[in-house]
Amino acid sequence: MAAYARTETHIEVHKFHLWAVVGVAVAALLIQSFLPVYFPRARMLDLPLLITLYFGFSQRNPSSGLLLGMMIGLMQDSLGRSAIGLYGIAKTLVGYLASSFGSRIDVEHPLSRIGLTAAFYFFHQGVYNLIQRVLLGQHENFFSPSLGIAAGVNALVAVVLFPLLDRLRLPS
Amino acid sequence: MLAVPGRHRSVALLTFVLVAQVLLLAGQIRQDEHQVRLIRLWAVGIVTPFERAGTWTISKIRGTWSGYFDLVHTKQENGALQAEVNRLRVQNTQLLSQAAEGQRLATLLGFRDSHPDVPMAVARVIASSADGSSHTFYINRGEKDGIRRNMPVITPDGVVGKIFEVFGGASEVLLITDKDSGLGALLAGTRIQGPIGGSGDPFVQMKYVSNDETVTVGQEVLTSGEDRIFPKDLPVGTVTEVKSGSPFKQIRVQPAAHLDRLEEVMVLLMKQESITKPVSTASDAAPGGTSAAATVKREE
Numbered sequence: 001m002a003a004y005a006r007t008e009t010h011i012e013v014h015k016f017h018l019w020a021v022v023g024v025a026v027a028a029l030l031i032q033s034f035l036p037v038y039f040p041r042a043r044m045l046d047l048p049l050l051i052t053l054y055f056g057f058s059q060r061n062p063s064s065g066l067l068l069g070m071m072i073g074l075m076q077d078s079l080g081r082s083a084i085g086l087y088g089i090a091k092t093l094v095g096y097l098a099s100s101f102g103s104r105i106d107v108e109h110p111l112s113r114i115g116l117t118a119a120f121y122f123f124h125q126g127v128y129n130l131i132q133r134v135l136l137g138q139h140e141n142f143f144s145p146s147l148g149i150a151a152g153v154n155a156l157v158a159v160v161l162f163p164l165l166d167r168l169r170l171p172s
Numbered sequence: 173m174l175a176v177p178g179r180h181r182s183v184a185l186l187t188f189v190l191v192a193q194v195l196l197l198a199g200q201i202r203q204d205e206h207q208v209r210l211i212r213l214w215a216v217g218i219v220t221p222f223e224r225a226g227t228w229t230i231s232k233i234r235g236t237w238s239g240y241f242d243l244v245h246t247k248q249e250n251g252a253l254q255a256e257v258n259r260l261r262v263q264n265t266q267l268l269s270q271a272a273e274g275q276r277l278a279t280l281l282g283f284r285d286s287h288p289d290v291p292m293a294v295a296r297v298i299a300s301s302a303d304g305s306s307h308t309f310y311i312n313r314g315e316k317d318g319i320r321r322n323m324p325v326i327t328p329d330g331v332v333g334k335i336f337e338v339f340g341g342a343s344e345v346l347l348i349t350d351k352d353s354g355l356g357a358l359l360a361g362t363r364i365q366g367p368i369g370g371s372g373d374p375f376v377q378m379k380y381v382s383n384d385e386t387v388t389v390g391q392e393v394l395t396s397g398e399d400r401i402f403p404k405d406l407p408v409g410t411v412t413e414v415k416s417g418s419p420f421k422q423i424r425v426q427p428a429a430h431l432d433r434l435e436e437v438m439v440l441l442m443k444q445e446s447i448t449k450p451v452s453t454a455s456d457a458a459p460g461g462t463s464a465a466a467t468v469k470r471e472e
Contacts, residue, residue: 029302030219034226035308036300040432043304061184070189078215080303081336081344081352085197087303089190096186135197140305141315 013103014058015028015170024165025051033079037078044150049124050158052091053117056098056167057081057107065102083136090127094120110159117158121151182351213339216310222344223299224312281382291441293317295325295433298342307350308333311437311442314341322439323402330407330428331355331395332437345441347431348376350409356398357408359391368393368425373430376409378423387414391423403440 028047031032035042056065073091091163098120106112125147132138183334295311315338325332327343333353336346346353353370357378366381380388390410397404413424 030222030226033299033302034223035220037227037297037309037435038230043300046304048302063185064184066182066189070193072387073273074193074211075215076302078212079219079299080235080301081306081308081346081350082303083197085193085200088196092186092189092193096182102367131197136193 010152012140012161013060014172016055016059016168017170019057020168021068024055025068025075026087026167029072029075030077044146044153045152046121046154047088047157048076048156049091049121050095050117050161051165052095053098053120053158054162057102057113057116057162058096058169060099060102062096062099066092066096067095069093069098086128086131086136089131090124093127093160094124101168113162114155114157118151118155121154122147125161180221197353215340216342216344220298220310220339223310227296227312262379278285284427291318293319293439293441295343295437295439295441297437301344303373307347307353307372307431308336308344309347309434310342310344311439312342313439314339314343316340319343320441323442324402324406326406326440327434327436327437329430330409331388331402332429332431332434333382334401335439345437348427349374349431354394354399355402355408357393358396359411361391362386365396366423367399374427375412375424377425378411378425379420380421381421383416383419383421387411388423389414389425408433 018089025048032045032047035045046096052065053068053148055068069091070088072095073086073088074084076087076091080087098116101116109114126142129140129142132140218472221382278465293313295313295317297309298312299310301308311325319335319338321335321338323335325334331347331348333345333347334355335343335348337344347370348355348368349370349372351370351372353376356365357368358365359378362385364381364385364387366378368376368378368419369374393408393411395402395406395408407428409425409427411423412426415420416420
């Protein structure tokens with residue numbers, strides 16, 4: 001079964017098997033919770049975010065992008081200790097915006113992927129912290145040096161990861 | 173039914189999804205925070221078997237690596253190994269001694285001796301939190317193993333945290349370094365009390381200690397038992413930084429347990445209420461407060 005990806009404009013969209021989307025998302029969540037046990041520094045990675053971004057960029061369908069982001073975010077919330085919905089909202093917005101960007105600008109070039117991934121990482125953390133402040137009354141710093149490092153690391157991982165995921169695309 | 177124009181469908185969907193999640197968050201604020209939500213139960217139920225399998229696989233790979241690949245050069249190393257036999261014999265004696273010491277440490281400050289009725293369960297760490305902002309991890313023991321919420325989790329080195337959520341075959345442990353974590357503590361030797369709180373980084377903070385008190389770098393920090401969760405006099409950590417603050421001192425403590433490299437932990441299968449007998453303290457045994465675990469005396 002093919003995952004749906006349509007846009008109103010004539011731009012190239014990429015399709016994936018539904019099992020590929022689900023499998024990659026579940027694998028990302030598993031790795032996200034498993035890797036830091038053996039490599040504590042892997043905690044700065046946000047693989048579920050990268051997966052949300054990738055499928056958003058590729059499918060270029062805001063509806064499917066936001067739904068995928070929501071599901072991945074809610075699963076991530078469920079596997080953590082935070083209130084359920086924090087990552088859900090942040091990744092819903094990321095999925096929606098990534099899909100929208102994907103249909104307007106070039107997201108295939110590695111430099112573009114680095115810049116967009118880093119920018120979306122900051123955006124994601126900003127939304128997360130904002131929700132914590134506004135809805136839960138928990139005050140977190142909006143920016144810290146470690147956040148910048150994490151954004152850079154995630155962007156670099158995205159450059160390696162995205163071409164691997166490109167292989168899952170169905171032939172157009 | 174509300175008719176939504178096609179081009180605005182995704183915006184409408186986005187609004188609906190966001191509002192639904194905000195309501196979900198609002199609902200959680202009103203609910204009892206200790207209530208395990210169904211989605212969390214499902215997610216952990218789905219993921220835990222894979223994590224168990226992953227842990228098992230990695231332990232096997234490690235075993236294979238050390239047991240086979242490291243032996244590729246056995247022939248070349250054989251001579252050197254032969255020469256080391258004598259040294260290893262000596263080392264073996266030392267290891268036996270250390271193993272005995274390990275057993276003593278495992279009793280954690282004579283706790284088991286003082287409380288033979290309090291069982292401990294050894295658990296393996298199978299995953300950490302997928303939420304990068306919280307310091308939690310999952311262990312392979314759950315409700316069916318007798319694990320209950322708020323049970324203390326320790327290692328022979330010191331306090332690790334407490335059971336935060338319990339599932340069928342797994343439990344979530346809240347580390348003492350988590351921002352929402354807290355425990356009653358005191359300074360060995362001076363017995364100055366102050367709660368320990370996590371700050372989200374690898375260190376913890378000792379709070380509400382007056383500027384008039386004397387606190388020195390290197391002092392041992394022990395549990396006070398005041399929190400009704402952790403038994404008295406378990407090692408928490410060592411003071412690494414002391415600053416005068418307003419109105420209290422700012423005391424940074426390095427946790428005694430190696431929280432970034434946890435593979436096995438012990439869960440004390442008890443409620444603090446069950447502890448009635450005082451445990452002989454490290455400070456009683458060692459006024460300087462050093463090597464608390466090793467120097468505690470057993471009350472006869």
